[in-house]
Amino acid sequence: MDRSRRRFLESTGILLGGLAVPSWVRASAPEVLAPGSGTWPILQGPTDANSSTIIILHEANERLSFQVSGGAGPSANVSVLNQYRLADGLRAVSELFVSGLTPGLDYQLAVRSTTGKIDSRVFRSLEARGSGCRFAVVSCMNDTFTNKAVTMWQALARENCDFVVFLGDTVYADTDNPNRDESGYARRYSEVRELLYWFRMPKLVPSFATWDDHDFGLNNADRSFPMREYTKNLFRSFWGSQL
Secondary structure, three states: OHHHHHHHHHHHOOOOOOOOOOHHHHHOOOOOOOOOOOOOOEEEEEEOOOEEEEEEEEEOOOOEEEEEEEOOOOOOEEEEEEEEEOOOOOEEEEEEEEEOOOOOOOEEEEEEEOOOOEEEEEEOOOOOOHHHOOEEEEOOOOOOOHHHHHHHHHHHHHOOOOEEEEOOOOOOOOOOOOOOOHHHHHHHHHHHHHHOHHHOOOEOOOEEEOOOHHHHOOOOOOOOOOOHHHHHHHHHHHHOOOO
């Protein structure tokens, strides 16, 4: 699976951080903050022209409130679509659904907790523009390459893509997980989400993901893997995706 996926990436010329674009495009890209910016890891998940899902990883005992502002005309609506408490008991994932968006306009998501913590991100809906649409295809988010990962994710952010497709191995859930139980898989999913810069950017980008063997729970695992239903629900909670 790894070899065929890499051949696809190489043939498209869209390896992580690898798009060659004019300097004027780079100059118009959003400011890139240092790794660790942002209070919570936040992902903009499946998105269309008028709605978007946004996924936030937070402490299980935190009570969060959300507000969306900006755009023009009627205000956008935000509601909690799903809340998933992780098996480790320490963390939870909240999936928001934002509707009433207008293509081409900037919106701001404000998140506040009862403990006084705040966060704010800019996002847009996804307008299909045919040949004018910019996207990237990425895979293999191995969090052990910490220094290289910082450079790659910052390079991807500078490309100012309309959306990004994640082809699998969004987490190496079987790495540093000797027991390979529910708590261990939840911890690994959380560690990657908390560490990688893509989830700390000031400007969110619609992200669509499917899984591969390491998301599934074991290298080269197949349908005989006993925890496949658990890891499927875990993946969907973190990505807002349908497999």
